[in-house]
Amino acid sequence: MSDGGLSIRAEGLTKAYEDGRIRALRGLSIEIEAGEFAAIMGPSGCGKSTLLHILGGLDRPDEGRLLLGGRELADRELAAYRSGRVGFIFQLHNLIPVLNALENVQVPMLGVGGPPREERRSRAEGLLEAVGLSARLRARPPELSGGERQRVAVARALANDPDLVLADEPTGSLDQESGARILDLLGRLQRELGTTLVLVTHDERVAARAGRVLRMLDGRILPEPAAGG
Amino acid sequence: MLTLFGYALKNLGRQKLRTFLSALGVMLGVWLVVVFSAVSGGILNTVSGMLSQFGEDFHCYKAGVADQFLSSVEESRTRKRLRALPGVRETASVLTWFTRIPPTDFVVLIGLRPGEFALESLLSGGRGGFSGPEADEAIVGEEIARRLKLDVGGKITLEGVEFRVTGTFATGSPLFDNAVVLPLERMQAVFRGGGDIANYIAVKVARGRDAREVARSVEKAMPDLSTVASLEELPKVDQGLRKMRMWSLVITVTATVIGWLFVMLAMVMSVFERTREVGILRAVGWTQRNIVLLVLLEAVFLALLGVAAGIPTGLLGVEVISRITDLSIYIAPSFGGAIYLKAFLVALLAAATGGIYPAWRAARLRPVEAIRHE
Ligand SMILES: Nc1ncnc2c1ncn2[C@@H]1O[C@H](COP(=O)(O)OP(=O)(O)O)[C@@H](O)[C@H]1O
Ligand SMILES: [Mg+2]
Numbered sequence: 011m012s013d014g015g016l017s018i019r020a021e022g023l024t025k026a027y028e029d030g031r032i033r034a035l036r037g038l039s040i041e042i043e044a045g046e047f048a049a050i051m052g053p054s055g056c057g058k059s060t061l062l063h064i065l066g067g068l069d070r071p072d073e074g075r076l077l078l079g080g081r082e083l084a085d086r087e088l089a090a091y092r093s094g095r096v097g098f099i100f101q102l103h104n105l106i107p108v109l110n111a112l113e114n115v116q117v118p119m120l121g122v123g124g125p126p127r128e129e130r131r132s133r134a135e136g137l138l139e140a141v142g143l144s145a146r147l148r149a150r151p152p153e154l155s156g157g158e159r160q161r162v163a164v165a166r167a168l169a170n171d172p173d174l175v176l177a178d179e180p181t182g183s184l185d186q187e188s189g190a191r192i193l194d195l196l197g198r199l200q201r202e203l204g205t206t207l208v209l210v211t212h213d214e215r216v217a218a219r220a221g222r223v224l225r226m227l228d229g230r231i232l233p234e235p236a237a238g239g
Numbered sequence: 240m241l242t243l244f245g246y247a248l249k250n251l252g253r254q255k256l257r258t259f260l261s262a263l264g265v266m267l268g269v270w271l272v273v274v275f276s277a278v279s280g281g282i283l284n285t286v287s288g289m290l291s292q293f294g295e296d297f298h299c300y301k302a303g304v305a306d307q308f309l310s311s312v313e314e315s316r317t318r319k320r321l322r323a324l325p326g327v328r329e330t331a332s333v334l335t336w337f338t339r340i341p342p343t344d345f346v347v348l349i350g351l352r353p354g355e356f357a358l359e360s361l362l363s364g365g366r367g368g369f370s371g372p373e374a375d376e377a378i379v380g381e382e383i384a385r386r387l388k389l390d391v392g393g394k395i396t397l398e399g400v401e402f403r404v405t406g407t408f409a410t411g412s413p414l415f416d417n418a419v420v421l422p423l424e425r426m427q428a429v430f431r432g433g434g435d436i437a438n439y440i441a442v443k444v445a446r447g448r449d450a451r452e453v454a455r456s457v458e459k460a461m462p463d464l465s466t467v468a469s470l471e472e473l474p475k476v477d478q479g480l481r482k483m484r485m486w487s488l489v490i491t492v493t494a495t496v497i498g499w500l501f502v503m504l505a506m507v508m509s510v511f512e513r514t515r516e517v518g519i520l521r522a523v524g525w526t527q528r529n530i531v532l533l534v535l536l537e538a539v540f541l542a543l544l545g546v547a548a549g550i551p552t553g554l555l556g557v558e559v560i561s562r563i564t565d566l567s568i569y570i571a572p573s574f575g576g577a578i579y580l581k582a583f584l585v586a587l588l589a590a591a592t593g594g595i596y597p598a599w600r601a602a603r604l605r606p607v608e609a610i611r612h613e
Contacts, residue, residue, distance in 0.1 A: 060607075068522055068606045093524020100522075100610065103515060108249040113241040118523040120243055128240065170524060 014077045015045035015206030016095060016173035018065060023074035024229075025060050034060040036229035042222075044079075044173075047108065047200050047207045049217040052226030058210045059178055061226070065208065066098055066176045067091040079173070093121055097167030097205075099177040104163040105151040111138060111162045112147040118169040137165035141195055157188025164195055168203075175200070181216060193219055201238040243529075247536040250509065257505055258541065263481065264501025265545025265589055266552065268494035269582045273553025274560065275490040276581060279483055280573030281566075286480070287470040288412045293331065293360040295441035296450035297468035299457060300476040304465075307439070307477045308335055309327050309408025312464070314437040321440060324460055326453035328445040331357035332437035334423055336430045338397055340387065344443075344565050347418040350426030350437075357441055359560065361420065367391055367406020373425045378406035380416035382568075385594060395419065401428050417568045442466075498589025502538050506597035510534060527602040534601050538594025542586040550582060 018040065024198055025035040034057040042048050050058050063069040064076065064077040067088040076082065092098075097118075105114045115134035119125055125133065138147060141161040151159055160180055167175050179197065181189030197219055209220065217223045225232040251258045290298060299321065300310040300505045334350035351358035353369045360376070362368055369376050375398075379389050384407050389395060393404045402421065410416055427434055444453045454466035465475045474481040510517070517530060552575065561567040 054395065063607045063610075066522065068610070087525040089524065093526075094520065096524075098519075098522040100519070104519065106246075106516060106519070108253055109241065109246065113246075116241040117246075118242065118525075120246070121525055121529050131240070166523065 014173065014204045015043075017044040017077075018042040018174070018206070018208075019075075019077040019080075020065075020071075021075045023061075023064065023071040024077065025057070025064065025069070025071050031145045034073075034229055035064075037074070038230050039225075040224065040231050042206060042208065043206045044206055045200075047219075047221045048209070049113045049223045050208065050218035050226055050231075051212065051214075051217050051223060054212075056226045057229040059228055062176045062178050062210060065174070066096045068098075091117060093170055093172075095173045097170070097172035097175040099160070099163045099167045099175065099180045101179040101182045104166075105159055107151050110150045111154065111158075111165075112141060114151070114162055115166045115169055118166060133169065134165070137168055138162070140168075140199070141165045149182065155188070157185050157191060160184060160188070160192050160197065164192065164199070168199065172205060174206045174208070177207070179210050179212065182212065189213075189216070193203065243533060247533055247540055250513075250533075251540055254509065255510075258544070258560060261501040261505035262544035262548060263542055264370050265498040265542050265586050266549040268496075268498040268548025268589060269546050269586055270553045270556060271490055271494045271497075272582045272585050273489065273550060273578055274528075274556050276556045276578040277553075277572040277574055278566065278570070280575060280578065281570030282483065283470060284573050285412060285414045285570045286473065289414065290467065290469065290473070292410065292412065292415060293357040293441055294443065295322060295331070295357075296444045297437040297442055297454045297466050299442060299461075299464045299466050300334075300439045301406055302458075302463050303464040303474050305478045307473070308337075310438055310476055311434075311436045312438075312440060314435050314440070316435075317437075317440055317461070317464070320461060321432075321442060321457065322455060324453070326444050326448040326456065327442055328448075329356050329443040331355040331441045332423055333357060333439055334426055334431070334436065334443055335438045336426065338390045338430075340395065340397065343383075343386065343568075345568065346383065347414065347416075348426060348430065349418050350423035351419045351420055352423040356443065358420070361408050361410070361415075362406065364410055365408025369405065369422045371446050372422050373428070374405075374422055375400065375402050376405040376422065377402035378408060378420040379404055380418050380420075381407055382413065382416035383419060386417075397421075397584065398429065404455070413567060413571050414569050468594040491581070494585050495589050495592070498542065498586055499593040502541055502590050502593025503596055505541065506534060506594055507540055507600070509537070510601040513601075514604060514609050514612040518612065519604045520525065520603075521606035522610065530602045531598040534598035535591070535594040538590040538598070539587065542590030545589075546583055546586045549586070550579060553582070554595075 023035050023038040026033045052058055054114045064071050112134050115137055116130045119130045138144060141164050143161055181192050193216055196207060211217055300307060304310040314332045321327050321330050332352060336348040338346055338348055340346050353372055367378060377395055389404050391404055395402050395404060404502050427436055444450050450468050454468050457464060461542050467473050467475060557572045561572060
């Protein structure tokens, strides 16, 4: 089990697309403590996914300083960072359609140097049990409900025992009840495992569960209202 | 239990029709290799068997001919000179001719002289013989005897002349067992206008002598002759064999290219459809190398499917071809392990080359763009 979360510290991040015509991040700064649950809110297109991808080592900022766990990562460290320290949950189409739930959860462990077969399997079973899907191990994504699919995605995000879980609108396509269930689950896992959790959402009720709500606009994080103010 | 292998296999099951069609492409390549190799291997077996059919050490052909069957040497003078050379123990003249006995297409006629080692060697695996050097008599191979329902005492008409069957033989070589043997001089008179002609002279060397050395001294003393002791030397008097090597290369390359094309097209499509999935894999920690491995593995499985389907159908193809043509009269298709190895390697090469480009494309996808792809 992980012995705590990952701290994030970024200053002046910029990211532009299409030769600079689209400026997704415009000097964004953010600070998240290890083990914190932070929700990020903001209008569509303000750069939330871009930020999450950068925090998860899927992409690089054009400029700025980014410390993950107190360190700046080199390009060649990113794959190991993604596989060893980060778990990703997306809004839709998270899963591999030809693989069943049990297999999907094992996908992150398949890379070279992953755990041996037996361990992969028992770990995946344990995780699916933790998300309440013990009865659906053999079901493939098309046979699962939206909520069940996201629970598999949560289990998969935890497969490599990450220090940071990044969730990009994980309940955006779910009905209230299933969404609430996913959030309960994420919240509980975050508390129990001490993982840092950064969750992007449009939903104020979702954000309310987070320890902290960060608001984004036009590629920047807005200043937080002073505590108690 | 999930493994990379299992995942790759399941990916092939996604688009079954596409997988089937591209495996069919690989199969076509495998098929070409199997059919061509079996047939050309059979030809080589027949030809190399011919070179020592009578227990001889080498053949002397007319130098410079384009095909061994077009060689003609002046028989009596050549043999006299050959016998005078040290190291030559025995010589025998062999004359070949092709004719037609309805309903068969082709029959090989072989003229051998009674008393010479060639005919004796043949009859040691048979019965009967010739009553004299110019008798209107024929000795028939067991295959042609079976096909034409001939036996000792029967009659056979060749280009207007009637021959009586006075013997049969069996060699195990399809070419010889489908041949009719006539007395050499009678054959010269009927088919070669009475000329003093043989196709080649078979030579046995004296005990303790090195056949190649003797052959070399023959060529030195008689520059109008080419000696052939083994299959490797046959191209000296046979362009066809030289061409066969080239054809073998052409077929192998063609088969590989066909397999390559099918594998590549299938995998490019497959990778494109899975763009987002590749992004997800990268997001959960897969390296570019993992992605390459997955795609290559899928390509290899495709090729193995092609091999699995191509080898049995290839064998069937050879069988059908030798039934509907008169191929089996000349050769027994050869199905040595080398053929399967070659077919397997061709398919594997097709998979590797066909898989590389799509694998590279998949690995090169930028994860964030792949994830945004719908
Ligand atoms: N790979 C990309 N290529 C081009 N434009 C992009 C790319 N990724 C994001 N964008 C653009 O950058 C802006 C921010 O996108 P995104 O981070 O996805 O916003 P959000 O998640 O807040 O909706 C949008 O205008 C989006 O169209
Ligand atoms: Mg987004």
